[in-house]
Amino acid sequence: MLKFTRLAGAIAATARSAASTAATLGLLGGALSCAQAAVERIEIRERVPFAAGASFAEAGAYEKIRGVAYFALDPRERANASIVDLVRAPRDENGRVLFSSEFVLLRPVHGKPTTLIYDVNNRGGIAMLGQINGRSPANNDPTTLADAGDGFLMRHGFSLLFSAWTWDVAPGAPAARPLIFTPPVLKGLRGRVNNEFTVNAVSDIATYAGMRGLTYEPATSNDPHAQLTKRLRPEEPRRPIPRSSWQFVEPAQAGGPGRIRLEGGFQPGVIYELTYVARDPYVAGAGMAGIRDLLSYLRDHPLEGGPVPKNILMFGISQSGRLIGRMLHDGLNVDEAGKLVFDGAYLHVPGAGGSAGFNSRFVQPTRHPSMLEEHDYPADAFPFTAAPTRDPVTGKTASTLDNARDRQGRLPKLFIANTSTEFWNRGASLIATTPDGVQDVAPPENVRLHGLMGAQHYVGRSRTRAPFTACVSTADHYTTMRALVLALDEWTSQDKAPPASAYPGLNDHTLTSVADYRAVFPKGVGISPPGQNLREPRLNFGWRYQRFGIADTVPPKQGAEYETLVPLPDGDGNDMGGVRLVELQAPLGTHTGWNLRAAETGFGWATSRFDGSFVPFARTEAERLAAGDPRPSLAERYASREDFAAAVRAAAENLIRARLLLPEDLERTMASNLGLYDRILQRDPADQACNYLFAQP
Template sequence: MLRPFAAAVVSCIAAGAFCVAASAAVTRVEITERGELPAFHGYERIVGKVHFAVDPKLAANRIIADIDLAPRNAQGLVEFTADLFLLRPADAAKSNGTVLLEISNRGGKGMLGMFDLGGRPDPKSAEDLGDPLLLEQGYTLAWVGWEWDVPARPGLMRLDAPRIAGITGLVRSEIVQGQRTNRASLGDRAQIPYAVADPKSATMTVRDAPDGPRTTIPRSQWSFNSDGTGVEFESGFAPGRIYEVIYQGKDPAVAGLGPAAIRDYVSYLKQSGPDHTGEVKRAIGFGTSQSGRFLRTFLYYGFNADEKGARVFEGLWAHVAGAGRGSFNLRFAQPSRDGHPRLNLFYPTDIFPFTDEPESDLGLTDAILAQAVKSHTAPKIFYTNGSYEYWGRAASLIHISPDGKRDFGPSPDTRIYYLAGTQHGANANPERRNTENRANPQDYRYPMRALLVAMNAWITQGTPPPDSRIPLIGKDELVTPGALAFPKVPGVQLPKEPYTAYRLDFGPEFRTKGIVAFEPPKVGKPFPILVPQVDQDGNEVAGIRVPELAVPLATYTGWNLRDAQIGAADVGMDMVGSFLPFPRTRTEREKAGDPRKSIEERYASREEYLRKVAAAAEPLVRQRLLLERDVKPITGRAGARWDALMNPAGGGQ
């Protein structure tokens, strides 16, 4: 049975919709769909839109870039709206009191797939739920649109942010294609780009390496398309080369209202909620990749204090964000731009500071938590990164000194967990797609589920979570790429170098006002980049080693190489790791000259292998890094992997 509307629900002007009265920054919540979740009895699904109005004079809103230039209503407030999607217990008594709010990655909804092992973004049937851990434990699940440039497509979460008419500024659009084409968007991926103010002054360059010389392409050889959202290049964009279009953009969105929307809606939920039942007592913010960088940025600017100075998130979890922040509160911000070996280079993503505690570099001392510590609103924090993030997202910088010579421990209320031997996304198909090697199929979602239970116990009951699991310089577990002891596996080459973060200068008002004056930025010295050390099989020795890594059938890496057909063949592939199966037999190993022991030399039988996998899970369960309920499916996956590799007809190699 659905929870009845409270007396605060009033008719909305929009036909067929409802509005829930609110206060402070959230002026009303317009509910357009509401009903029982058919896939899980006792949960309801709410779709709507949140209306905000923030006072630009309040201290909490002074941190929003360009808030003084934003258009205001008759009361002097800045108005904006955000899409809303909620799944919550219909009976408040069955709520666990925690809202788990996922920061949407480019408008998507991914945490059901993460924590419920394949749950769909908008579940409509039991098959869409996966293993419904989140619903069984009584979480309120929330998504709020925060990104202004998300395309208007069904199911995506968007922020409708006001534009600042008449303002112009530099915009840089990087273009790297996987095949020759004559057209490219000015926006990152599918995102909406900024309008072009002055087509004639725009330039386009090309280079072959991040630090390579740029060659200017004559203006007569390329043009903007008819609607100004892309470029057309007569000769064609060559695969793997790095093109940059720099132009004067106009009418920027007030992008910093995105983190304000997250802040103010969570505060609203905790104060009253849609039905004023008050079942939400605490909040966890979770974000993957772009969204994890958003949360690190959210902390850095001080958004974890609401308009009244109260803590917003009790727990905050940035997953596979590496060392990054991003363009989330800048003029002409491009929130989707990140930074990878061959994607989105030299954007304001991997910029100092990197650590929660104060660190110093080039005369500047700063910390991710500086503002939260000052306002007494620092949350409990999890940072989870895999092997790819050390190779492709400079993750070592969050726990080493800026000179790379010593370990830099996390703050007392921060845990850093390294998911050894994993790529950016979990549970990939082990096949080649524009890569030299097969993709890494390791599934880190199982420890993620256990860590969620630990995080909620930490913020609810004060139970400390497992200690950090990171590779350490002091134990020779974190090394320079040149010191990596990777075995000489026939036909396998390492990337020329890992992704490198540089000291970047975007102009004199970048740190104080969020204004970029230099595009491309002035590039200084690189930061040190360290990678996890490996054993004789090429598997990493530190961190959380899931059973399939501890009892291996293959080498699992966080790096892969680009296929020569897409260009830059010696460069690491963005976000993809490698799956390098061991030889099946001793004869195969000796014939290939592979230094790694074969599968038959390691395990007498399939049964022995699976016993060892189950045994490897036991200490992880005791350490609260795996759930007991997940040991059986983990063992099942291991058995399927054995069958695929040892049965040639199964496509193992």
């Protein structure tokens, strides 16, 4: 439990307002060449006590430092060769490419070395605090005690760093402070871009950018040569919509994503795609170089009187985890001096790993393919596994870590975790099998894989079924995330053996085809499995793409699909293999990684992008027989509430022994599972609402 005490004035001597902190630190000291450090200087704009000086257990009080890091990259450096179009970017008189990035640092004020965790922001927003501490900071600006959530990361003494790395972030609320990157621009260059989108309801006007994102707008205003197409299924031919029947319209707010108006309106159940010529592409890969070089500097140089970190970790959720995957793939985890910039990384729910996207001309980082959306955007491509595998189509052998070693041959230590949902909607099996899905591929010694079975992309929070068919899964994998964060720190800083990999596989018969899944899944549960999962094709953008990151074929040609598999369900419909969360060891119902879209959306064949399903067991034998449910009832499984509590405690203790749950989270786990048990017993089975999943405020 947090020990909060006010330390009035404890940091006041070091705090300064933005107006009085225009101090600029010279970071190169004149002694280092550009080949040894790409950060030229840091400007501190704010330094204040965090949470008004509250104390977080033994870690004590924290401070917040907000500033801007200024970078200068030499395109001739070997370490920068993988950054697409860097050699074409504008340069200063010394031949360097200049850019900057805003950052925020939260750190203890005790002045002792700590583990620094770099949280890769997700679409401009701080992500780690929401899932690990249980509270996303208001306005994306951690300031108050409430912004610390339950204070987990602070109580354990971590320093937390956030910075801007991507440009395609749509404007938010007026008071919000997203971290938005301004990359170098290639003025005058042109190229085709495509924008795939759908609507959930009939609408005259639609936005064509990605989720909460921006896109490259047409080079020519209201481009008369732009093309709008439609199709009902991803595999169907695109049908052109006459140019005379639609028009570009102004964004809903200044700087927001572009929009178009269609005569007769956009319809649910239709996949639309808008293609045109854009101009002035960004050097998007510079965002990854900025992360690399900021960490490289902080690894070796004290900032504002504080010590250098004893350990550096990276953490990323979803898009942010995929970004770490791309940094490893491109060798951007190694700085210009040939040193690792982070000791370990935790890639959370990256699906197939993210070895594509983020670093090509006209790339749109916010987009990624799922079963329904954005099929032609690069997000995942061979290689997928950390150990070498062979692509039977191309004949190429490679791994995701081929370029990730430092000059001494060392690699960072990695945790990669996916939920059940990523197996259905993000190709998660590919990080543990050959591309043809025929054999398991064991991870190397520096990598551990964890499948969080029964969980969905994030802990379910929707209280309605729409626009899907089932209530969401509320299996709590955030507690396991907390345990993995501490385990990664111990593995990298103390060389303490990490939790063993636990991932569905072919050898133990816990990974299977969708057809086999459908055959085994219990009938009469009230939900039926999808007919397919996401099967990403090999995308051909033209001969220049693989070598130079320049797409000449837009949309790309689709080649053979990678073979993606799903976890095998048990007799209750719960996934086998991987990490069996408490909700699966002491189940109250069926948790799946999929949730079908409602027929009225027009895409009844497709799954939710991020959500799974939950269907509770019948309360009694009589209810079970009346419903024709083949799963044993709660009364058959647990003679009393005390029996269920004992089952939950035993399951939690199993995870604690495996170091996948922390003792401090035992009571949280007990309370959440017992609370759901009580609400299921009080629920009228005829009530199809999903409110019973959540404790009433």
